[in-house]
Amino acid sequence: MANSKYEYVKAFEMPDTLIPNTWIVVRVDGRSFHKFTTKHEYAKPNDDRGLNLMNRCALETSKEFTDIVLAFGESDEYSFVIRKSCNIFERRSSKISSSIVSYFTSQFVYRWKEYFGEYALQYPPTFDSRAVCYPSDQNMRDYLSWRQADTHINNMYNTCYWALVLQGGCTPKEAEQTLCGTLSDAKNEILFTRFNINYNNLPQMYRKGSVIYRKMVTEQGIDSRTNEPTTKSKKRLVIDHIDIIADKFWNDNPDLLK
Ligand code: DGT
Ligand code: MG
Ligand code: MG
Numbered sequence: 084m085a086n087s088k089y090e091y092v093k094a095f096e097m098p099d100t101l102i103p104n105t106w107i108v109v110r111v112d113g114r115s116f117h118k119f120t121t122k123h124e125y126a127k128p129n130d131d132r133g134l135n136l137m138n139r140c141a142l143e144t145s146k147e148f149t150d151i152v153l154a155f156g157e158s159d160e161y162s163f164v165i166r167k168s169c170n171i172f173e174r175r176s177s178k179i180s181s182s183i184v185s186y187f188t189s190q191f192v193y194r195w196k197e198y199f200g201e202y203a204l205q206y207p208p209t210f211d212s213r214a215v216c217y218p219s220d221q222n223m224r225d226y227l228s229w230r231q232a233d234t235h236i237n238n239m240y241n242t243c244y245w246a247l248v249l250q251g252g253c254t255p256k257e258a259e260q261t262l263c264g265t266l267s268d269a270k271n272e273i274l275f276t277r278f279n280i281n282y283n284n285l286p287q288m289y290r291k292g293s294v295i296y297r298k299m300v301t302e303q304g305i306d307s308r309t310n311e312p313t314t315k316s317k318k319r320l321v322i323d324h325i326d327i328i329a330d331k332f333w334n335d336n337p338d339l340l341k
């Protein structure tokens with residue numbers, strides 16, 4: 084078929100291919116979730132409905148895009164790690180990141196009711212996304228360590244801040260001044276002595292964020308023909324709230340880096 088005279092406009096499209104054989108990380112983040120969480124009266128500093136909905140969206144996204152080997156989430160963000168050899172969409176950055184964020188966002192709306200029940204969604208939420216390449220395994224692990232360290236720092240700050248405001252009778256300004264420049268030890272101390280909160284006993288999901296990956300699990304079953312008990316090893320997508328900074332997680336799951 085003859086080309087139309089308009090087809091020259093295709094030449095204006097710029098290539099955005101991601102470097103071959105590198106880890107691709109797509110991070111999605113809620114747009115103006117300060118406003119969204121306020122409008123929907125999220126519990127402070129952590130709302131289980133909201134966090135579990137985020138986890139569900141990431142689980143469904145990891146099922147849909149099978150090149151995702153691991154996902155890490157905290158607050159209003161999720162990072163999806165895509166295997167190095169992946170060639171989806173010829174590794175075009177905008178195709179990959181837009182497809183992932185679009186699927187994630189539609190899941191968020193689609194499943195809202197499962198997590199918030201009668202509490203209606205007040206307006207359509209938006210997530211942004213970006214794709215970044217990490218050439219070495221260490222770079223990719225350092226990226227994830229950065230996000231998990233961020234989870235800890237933010238959660239500790241927010242836990243103290245909201246204890247001071249909601250239970251301690253501080254104004255937001257006073258709470259901010261109290262915490263300004265404090266290290267983690269001092270925050271632990273404030274939580275313990277003033278509010279009887281042992282930080283280390285708070286839910287792991289708040290302190291460590293959420294990790295989604297395919298884990299080798301053994302399942303007990305019954306052979307339908309012989310009625311004998313069976314054990315099968317299978318990879319299953321799981322949501323964990325564990326440390327991914329130290330080597331242990333990576334040693335326990337060597338397939339992730341293969
Ligand atoms: P952005 O990402 O630049 O469009 O702006 P925001 O407002 O989304 O800012 P961001 O992503 O840096 O911070 C996430 C916001 O979402 C932050 O204001 C805290 C809020 N948020 C996230 N999870 C929860 C939660 O479980 N409970 C409450 N109360 N707020 C949350
Ligand atoms: Mg931001
Ligand atoms: Mg945000």
Ligand code: MG
Pocket residue numbers: 112113158159160
């Ligand atoms: Mg955020």
Ligand code: MG
Pocket residue numbers: none
């Ligand atoms: Mg098309």
